[in-house]
Amino acid sequence: MLRVIFFVLSLGLFLNPVFAAQNKNNIQVKGSDTMVNLAQAWAEKYMEKNQDFVAVTGGGSGTGFSSLISGTCDIAMSSRNIKDKEIALAKQKGIDPFEIKVALDGLAVVVNPKNPVDKLTIDQLAGIFTAKIKNWKEVGGADAKIVILSREVNSGTHVYFKEHVLRKLDPNSKEEFAPDALMLSSSQAIADEVAGNSAAIGYYGMGYISPKQKAIAVAKDEKSEYVTPTIENVLNDTYPISRPLFLYTNGQPQGLVKKFVDFMLSKVGQDIVLKTDFVPVKN
């Protein structure tokens, strides 16, 4: 009796995700929080014209990869490249991650509009986020302790910011976010905290900028020009912290997944990219 109950239970538990992923009219998209709004916009437009159902879930780029590897999603969204460790793990499970670049994103560094500071160099940013610079007056602001806001470690944005700003792409660098950096679980949480806290500094994809936050103009070094995160500046590659956004599928996209990916890369799809404040990869 016990054994039978267990068998039925485990069957239900383990097969459920497999069925979900193989359902004929159903595409599961999972991963990067940065891309959730974009993918949702794609899905809605796509579903207007097609009978297929697209489900979009966030959770972070890492979450997307674990789902792709465990077979619980068809498309993983990611705001960073897949790690070697993840590729190795995928190969073990018979999954072959295939990378598709679908958009570009400028990473905005934001402060409260009341904060007088409006431009910083990459070095200053690295100093602030590692707490070598602790007070706003050291970078030309008011006398107030800097409150550092970061995304959680499951965020591709967190990883990108650490590697490109804190460590300046130096593989031997040991720089880390300061231990007293507040780890917030979503871009929206950072936007809200910055909107209400005049001493806070945070970072997120430029799609989240609103009049309640001020985007800092960033320069590569003191001699370079300070550039604001706008679509043009990301397109002409003058804004120093921008990054590609990826989709990963199991092998070359086929069937339904291919149809959806083709739609994203089409003119209509890339117009949606622009509308959701990201930067298209194809004109």
Add this chain to the structure above:
Amino acid sequence: MPARKIKEFFIEKLILICGLLSIFFVVLIFIFLLKEGLALLKTIRPFDFMLGKKWYPISEPPQLGILPLILGSLLVTLGAALISVPIGIACAVYIAEIAPLKIKEVLKAGIELLAAIPSVVLGFIGMVTLVPLVKNIFHLPTGLTALSGSIMLAFMAMPTIVSIAEDALYSVPKSYKEGALALGATHWQTIYRVMLPAAASGILAAVMLGIGRVIGETMAVMMITGNAALMPHSILQPVRTLTATIAAEMGEAVVGSEHYFALFAVGIVLFVISFIINVSADLFLHRKRI
């Protein structure tokens, strides 16, 4: 055997299986936790894990010290206990001993309602109301602090504490109260000299179960304590708790990596803490019956 007896037999066995299943699942969960968590010991010494002060799980090589997380959890729990225990016990005394019937009904319904609020809702309310308040009152750089978490969690512990403490007060034999009043003690003297000591073990159990609820709470603390993994020095600082760490990072951890095993080891630590709390609550409750 008559059909009735056969039916009876099957129903009895079915209930038995249901009862055993719950224990079986707990054992399975514990074995799984142990299996995944203890794998960490291959790469890091337990001493470095429990007492390490740095938590940078995704760096190369990862630094996996959970002391700030343990202290963060304990600090938030302690704060919540300091707030919820006096209020909760006072509330239980009022409901059990003083309140007229009508008020008693309203209060009990209110407390049940408080228990029914999902923690994510409490967290959200805390984020938009309490966090700015704490920031302005104490002139802090940010309101995402252990204190905010403690206050919100106190709301969550209160229903548990009130209802169990109230039961404990009810189960004090009526003759104790009558005896005290007959000896000329006032109502208040009766309550704090006779009723409270007589119900002490039940009240302690109530406190323990309330604390157990707090230390395992995840969503609300993740939203309002700031999640900065630094060694806490004061309750007005951001902290990162054990539960929030697991919830925030499990999605990212590559299955089979050191980080993944470390999160399960954090789970073991949490399991042990709540196990101790629940067992001691049970011991107190048991002592009462003797």
